[in-house]
Amino acid sequence: MARILPEAAAVLKNLETAGYEAYLVGGCVRDLLRGETPADWDIATSALPEQTMALFRGDALPTGLQHGTVTVRRGGMSFEVTTYRLDGTYADCRHPDSVTFTPSLFEDLQRRDFTVNAMAMSRAGVLQDPFGGQEDLHSGVLRCVGAPRRRFSEDALRILRALRFSAVLGFSVEGETAAAAHAMAPLLDKVAAERLREELLKLLCGKNVVPVLLEYPDVLGVFIPELLPAVGCDQRNRHHCYTVWEHIARSVGFAAPESVLRMTMLLHDLGKPACMTLDEAGEGHFKGHAAVSCTMSRTILQRLRFDKRSAEQILTLVKRHDAPIEPTERAMRRLLNRLGEEGARQLLQVKRADNLAQAPAYHGRQREIDALETLLQSVLDQEECFSLRQLAVNGDDLLALGYRGKAVGEALQFLLDQVLDGAAPNEKAALLAALQKK
Secondary structure (H helix, E strand, C coil): CCCCCHHHHHHHHHHHHCCCCEEEECHHHHHHHCCCCCCCCEEEECCCHHHHHHHHHHHEEEEEHHHCEEEEEECCEEEEEEECEEECCCCCCCCCCCEEECCCHHHHHHCCCEHHHCCEECCCCCEECCCCHHHHHHHCEECECCCHHHHHHHCCHHHHHHHHHHHHHCCEECHHHHHHHHHHHHHHHHCCHHHHHHHHHHHHCCCCHHHHHHHCHHHHCCCCHHHHHHCCCCCCCCCCCCCHHHHHHHHHHHCCCCHHHHHHHHHCCCCHHHHCEECCCCCEECCCHHHHHHHHHHHHHHHCCCCHHHHHHHHHHHHHCCCCCCCCHHHHHHHHHHHHHHHHHHHHHHHHHHHHCCCHHHCCHHHHHHHHHHHHHHHHHCCCCCCHHHCCCCHHHHHHCCCCCHHHHHHHHHHHHHHHCCCCCCCHHHHHHHHHHC
């Protein structure tokens, strides 16, 4: 078990010394028992919010008094201290209509989502585990506290959280909990797009993401219905031994656990079912599917309210994921010009993940991608010019030669094209000479 942070222990001690009960609760207890240092430290206490505020005075912030939560600052860290509570009805399937404070730790734990998140630990390390969370933790099982349908009807986001915990922790979802997730998935329509996006990205970056995607496309399809035609879609192509959805799921797992890359893989082939044609031999082809996938992806990213930069990165990668790249320095300079170093590296990672999710007989393309990555690094090591910023001639040079207005930009672009194509070195004298010959 990992060690309780001294600052967290100090907050617990202050509450105990004042005569209140106080326990670490939720995810931080789960992480401690798994031997990991928690990212967040939540504390449940018998103290009422105003009593917590009075106890910690200037170190306390009233961040959620209506729900019993006070943020306590200690040693440069923040701890959410929440009064034991009971939740009322959930009319919106997301938030309790009312909160009632209770002196019972058991009642507070009883309202929580999963058994592995319904444990409490004292400052001395004594565990309170009324629902068998520790056993489920050791068994690698995700199970709702009480009746799964009730838990999910209270807060529909818990359905997606179940999938996220399964993907991140590598846990299997207990049968009744899994059945409720499938049955009650339509309730996700009631959840804000931003919350769906954040849970989805955490899910996609989990180590167990592939089996979760394969098992729960119907759940994800509630808020990304565009993926449903991919489920069971036989590609009928020698390069592929999986359906479109199986290929997508496996490609996500082969990408590095970074949100832009994994979201790209989730979206990159969604256009295939709409583009599929069969030739005379009955083999499937998907001409133009990257462009169609890109159009679909734009709609999905807008729906889930992705930030502009991430959306642009993802759309660029989806659009170019199957575009060939010549193994030449000229082609690599052009690629760097269009995408920059980060984008070029991401595109090669996308191509690698896409290929690894195809039939094993075609994994020989990995050597081609290796060569492209080596070539990319060589171009970068040579500090070759691939952007206007690196060009040896700038706007001031052209203004001095009498260029004005848009002619300046056109001339700079001409010179950059000369350098990118290898027609002229990135040297000021050579570039100005090339401009005179234009």
